[in-house]
Amino acid sequence: MFGIGKRDSTLLIIVAIMALFAPFILNPFPTGSAMAQFNAGYPDLMQRFVIFGIFAIGFNLLFGLTGYLSFGHAAFLGIGSYAVVWMYKLLDYNVIPGLFLAVIVSAIFALAIGFISLRRSGIYFSILTLAFAQMMFAISYSDLIGRFLGTTITNGETGLQVYTSDPQILIDDWESVPHLLGIVEMRSTYTLDAGAWSFDFNAGYYFCAVILLIMFYLAIRIFRSPFGMMLRAVKSNQQRMNYTGLNTRPYTLAAFVISGMYAGLAGGLLASMDPLAGAERMQWTASGEVVLMTILGGAGTLIGPVLGAGFIKYFENIFAKINDNVLHSWFAILPDGMEDFMVTIVHPFVGKGWNLTLGLLFMLVVIFLPGGLVEGGQRIGRVFRRRDRNAGSVEADAAKQRNPAAE
Amino acid sequence: MDAILLQILNGLDKGSAYALIALGLTLIFGTLGVVNFAHGALFMLGAFCAVTVQKLLSLSTITLDETQKDFLGRPLEIKTPYVESWFGPETGSLIIDWSVPLAILFAIPVMLFIGYVMERGLIKHFYKRPHADQILVTFGLAIVLQEIIKYFYGANPIPTPAPSAFVGSFDFAPLLGLDTSLAYPYWRLVYFGFSTLIIGAVFAFLQFTTFGMVVRAGMADRETVGLLGIDIDKRFSIMFGIAAAVAGLAGVMYAPINSPNYHMGMDFLVLSFVVVVVGGMGSLPGAVLAGFMLGILESLASLNEVKAVLPGIDQIIIYVVAIVILLTRPRGLMGRKGVMEE
Numbered sequence: 059m060f061g062i063g064k065r066d067s068t069l070l071i072i073v074a075i076m077a078l079f080a081p082f083i084l085n086p087f088p089t090g091s092a093m094a095q096f097n098a099g100y101p102d103l104m105q106r107f108v109i110f111g112i113f114a115i116g117f118n119l120l121f122g123l124t125g126y127l128s129f130g131h132a133a134f135l136g137i138g139s140y141a142v143v144w145m146y147k148l149l150d151y152n153v154i155p156g157l158f159l160a161v162i163v164s165a166i167f168a169l170a171i172g173f174i175s176l177r178r179s180g181i182y183f184s185i186l187t188l189a190f191a192q193m194m195f196a197i198s199y200s201d202l203i204g205r206f207l208g209t210t211i212t213n214g215e216t217g218l219q220v221y222t223s224d225p226q227i228l229i230d231d232w233e234s235v236p237h238l239l240g241i242v243e244m245r246s247t248y249t250l251d252a253g254a255w256s257f258d259f260n261a262g263y264y265f266c267a268v269i270l271l272i273m274f275y276l277a278i279r280i281f282r283s284p285f286g287m288m289l290r291a292v293k294s295n296q297q298r299m300n301y302t303g304l305n306t307r308p309y310t311l312a313a314f315v316i317s318g319m320y321a322g323l324a325g326g327l328l329a330s331m332d333p334l335a336g337a338e339r340m341q342w343t344a345s346g347e348v349v350l351m352t353i354l355g356g357a358g359t360l361i362g363p364v365l366g367a368g369f370i371k372y373f374e375n376i377f378a379k380i381n382d383n384v385l386h387s388w389f390a391i392l393p394d395g396m397e398d399f400m401v402t403i404v405h406p407f408v409g410k411g412w413n414l415t416l417g418l419l420f421m422l423v424v425i426f427l428p429g430g431l432v433e434g435g436q437r438i439g440r441v442f443r444r445r446d447r448n449a450g451s452v453e454a455d456a457a458k459q460r461n462p463a464a465e
Numbered sequence: 466m467d468a469i470l471l472q473i474l475n476g477l478d479k480g481s482a483y484a485l486i487a488l489g490l491t492l493i494f495g496t497l498g499v500v501n502f503a504h505g506a507l508f509m510l511g512a513f514c515a516v517t518v519q520k521l522l523s524l525s526t527i528t529l530d531e532t533q534k535d536f537l538g539r540p541l542e543i544k545t546p547y548v549e550s551w552f553g554p555e556t557g558s559l560i561i562d563w564s565v566p567l568a569i570l571f572a573i574p575v576m577l578f579i580g581y582v583m584e585r586g587l588i589k590h591f592y593k594r595p596h597a598d599q600i601l602v603t604f605g606l607a608i609v610l611q612e613i614i615k616y617f618y619g620a621n622p623i624p625t626p627a628p629s630a631f632v633g634s635f636d637f638a639p640l641l642g643l644d645t646s647l648a649y650p651y652w653r654l655v656y657f658g659f660s661t662l663i664i665g666a667v668f669a670f671l672q673f674t675t676f677g678m679v680v681r682a683g684m685a686d687r688e689t690v691g692l693l694g695i696d697i698d699k700r701f702s703i704m705f706g707i708a709a710a711v712a713g714l715a716g717v718m719y720a721p722i723n724s725p726n727y728h729m730g731m732d733f734l735v736l737s738f739v740v741v742v743v744g745g746m747g748s749l750p751g752a753v754l755a756g757f758m759l760g761i762l763e764s765l766a767s768l769n770e771v772k773a774v775l776p777g778i779d780q781i782i783i784y785v786v787a788i789v790i791l792l793t794r795p796r797g798l799m800g801r802k803g804v805m806e807e
Contacts, residue, residue, distance in 0.1 A: 121597075127596075127600065177791075177792070177795065178791065178795065180596055181500050181746075182742065182746075182791070184500075184597075185739065186742075186788070186791065188735060189738075189739050189787050189788065193785070196777075196780040196781050196784075197777075197781060200777050200780060202776060202778075202781065205776040205777060206775065206776055206777075342731075342735060346604060349604075350601075353601060406616050413608060413611075413612050414608075414609060414612035414613065414616070416608065417605050417608030417609035417611075417612060420601065420602075420604070420605030420608065421587075421602055421605035421606060424598055424602040424605060425587075428594075428598065
């Protein structure tokens with residue numbers, strides 16, 4: 059289907075179904091029940107799932123395929139956001155021109171940054187991209203270019219937003235929030251009440267989800283193309299590639315620009331959902347977060363980054379909401395002393411302490427599961443398969459012993 | 466002229482901090498070949514050693530004085546620090562006043578221990594893993610350390626004053642025969658002196674002791690040193706402890722200059738990496754030189770005359786310089802061929 063293999067088509071269809079029915083899947087608990095706080099089916103969070111999914115897919119195209127670890131990808135996220143808000147300010151609240159501009163501008167920046175950073179590899183590359191991203195953060199946080207030119211470009215620490223005094227040359231009377239070509243407003247939500255459950259269908263979410271599917275499809279094509287093969291060859295042995303007389307730089311640069319464009323698009327979508335752009339989106343912790351998403355899900359795999367992004371954003375939102383009252387209600391079945399003890403133990407890891415859990419998770423994944431969730435799933439799958447075989451035929455085992463390479 | 470001199474002086478203390486952190490980073494990198502993103506967190510832990518010592522020394526007994534009332538009409542609480550009741554009020558208050566220098570004695574064993582445990586418990590398992598994994602695991606560790614400190618000490622900066630003997634500033638102007646004033650805080654002078662002392666000590670240790678000689682040999686050719694029957698790994702993990710202690714001491718003494726908060730390590734880390742890269746990966750003199758150079762450049766760029774031409778240049782000058790240097794001298798200022806060439 060669409061020129062991709064059978065397995066990839068299945069994967070794409072699964073992702074499409076998940077994205078389509080996300081409002082149902084993410085809201086398994088009835089509203090008002092004690093478990094309702096684990097529901098993730100509200101528009102804001104669902105939008106984040108797909109937007110950061112796009113961001114992580116793009117990052118994976120660079121890190122997963124070429125092995126170049128960029129520590130400055132959040133810079134492109136910020137650039138994308140600024141581009142979209144600027145289009146709101148100049149034209150109107152239609153998101154399409156802004157998204158195009160976001161992709162183009164981030165591609166230009168990625169080209170410049172990649173051109174310089176890719177002269178070095180390994181940690182030098184990581185540090186160079188980190189330095190560039192911090193520089194961009196400093197520039198936009200204090201609006202240095204704006205001050206230099208005597209105007210406003212990023213509006214400093216306040217963040218860029220739309221004011222009524224802006225030109226907005228295409229604006230119509232009814233426009234006050236981001237919309238898609240005047241057809242539908244991003245914030246419009248249809249709520250379906252079914253018994254004790256209620257499901258939100260948000261226009262912005264479905265817009266992002268469609269883009270996610272397109273981007274996921276593109277990523278599959280890149281993974282399976284000769285270009286993707288070349289990038290993987292760079293990862294496994296760049297020296298050998300050079301010896302065969304091949305200049306790898308154009309390939310890595312192309313990968314860097316493509317992943318920068320993905321990041322710019324994700325940043326643009328963030329501003330499409332909420333017409334604001336701030337410098338904090340560029341901070342290096344944000345770059346670290348996308349690295350974590352990719353690693354956690356499984357770098358170099360197709361579905362991994364999406365899983366990782368969903369996992370982190372989900373737990374970030376849910377964990378941050380858990381406070382001591384919630385903990386007490388959980389451990390209420392235990393005897394009093396035990397209850398307080400458990401609450402004291404868990405307390406540092408939830409609510410404001412979510413970052414501690416994140417850091418620990420980061421370390422545990424890198425130490426024990428370098429292949430991420432995807433590898434974890436495969437390992438579990440293998441254990442089950444082996445058990446089946448043990449229960450089943452002795453012949454398979456014998457065959458395995460004769461030819462261990464067949465595994 | 467005097468403005469420029471003042472900025473150079475101002476750059477010295479920041480440069481000292483950069484140089485000390487970068488020195489530790491380079492030591493770890495040159496010996497163990499590990500990129501330590503948690504090094505900033507070690508600097509931060511050092512600063513919180515100073516905070517801890519100060520808090521411990523100020524632990525007080527509370528007695529109620531019924532004769533006096535506070536503004537709510539309750540009996541006035543009189544706090545007497547334990548050290549004052551042990552050593553008498555004068556010696557006691559003197560000890561509290563000098564808590565930051567005293568914290569050095571506390572920080573050295575603590576940081577050596579933390580560094581050693583970190584190396585044996587975590588970093589050791591990452592020598593054979595790719596650099597990306599090393600970066601990621603130490604980045605995770607940095608987040609964890611930072612959050613632990615935040616949990617115990619809160620998110621706000623904690624003021625940690627220097628001994629009152631060092632309050633005030635020294636006027637350089639008469640010394641240089643200038644008629645304007647050129648005031649420079651005493652503590653910053655102390656910090657500069659202290660860091661040159663530490664840098665000197667580290668270099669002397671590497672240059673003039675047998676242990677240092679073996680370590681230098683191991684940095685140059687680890688395999689041969691191993692073949693000579695020397696347990697180089699053990700020495701390298703001690704070097705990790707020493708690098709941690711250097712970062713910790715930089716943090717202890719920096720506490721009075723900037724009130725410690727839990728993310729100060731991250732703020733310094735990015736710049737220290739830039740310093741290491743500019744100085745040349747694996748080159749100790751390069752790290753020190755680049756540290757001071759970039760510190761001074763940063764303060765020179767914050768001169769009003771410079772800012773009038775290029776607003777905000779002080780915030781990005783370090784990155785610009787780093788990019789230019791990496792493009793013109795890819796190995797950094799003093800990097801040698803063959804060290805970290807991938």
